[in-house]
């Protein structure tokens with residue numbers, strides 16, 4: 001996948017099967033292609049692409065709008081408010097800056113997805129703007145609420161994805177490593193290095 005005919009590939013050679021109910025953690029440096037992977041899954045980008053994505057055996061390029069709704073939910077990296085009144089509900093006395101509220105917007109996004117009970121849920125750095133303590137409670141909530149769902153968690157903090165069934169390490173648009181946390185920790189690769197340095201390059 002490319003963002004433009006003249007641009008470099010944002011995703012290359014991705015060949016991957018995710019099982020129903022599996023919890024997948026996705027890590028990698030800024031620009032590695034994590035959000036792009038989420039975008040193609042939601043068909044937010046379909047120009048300059050090749051290959052196919054199947055959900056329950058059906059090619060998503062054949063999906064109508066109605067096919068997506070019961071299946072996928074995303075908490076995007078850039079979460080937006082639905083309505084001005086949501087902000088007023090959060091901060092009725094207008095005591096907080098937009099900065100103070102940014103993490104809360106993402107939690108609203110999370111609540112929307114939880115309520116709708118999607119089968120496949122993608123969290124794109126959904127807890128990047130909340131503190132560690134809140135992140136832990138949110139991960140706990142996700143494990144509980146989405147136990148039957150397939151969950152792809154793009155992580156800002158390593159701790160967030162350590163309990164995943166499998167972890168994908170993205171690098172320059174490709175899958176550099178994939179395996180259980182234990183498998184990846186026991187080989188001296190990128191993931192082991194990330195854990196050692198806790199460095200996501202951001």
Ligand SMILES: Nc1ncnc2c1ncn2[C@@H]1O[C@H](COP(=O)(O)OP(=O)(O)O)[C@@H](O)[C@H]1O
Nearest residue numbers: 003010028029030031032033034035036037170
């Ligand atoms: N809207 C866009 N237009 C052009 N290039 C983009 C756009 N969004 C992302 N890219 C490029 O695609 C690559 C992958 O980006 P992205 O998927 O956002 O990475 P990540 O989420 O891992 O930080 C990067 O080289 C980035 O600069």
Ligand SMILES: [Mg+2]
Nearest residue numbers: 034035036077
């Ligand atoms: Mg991203």
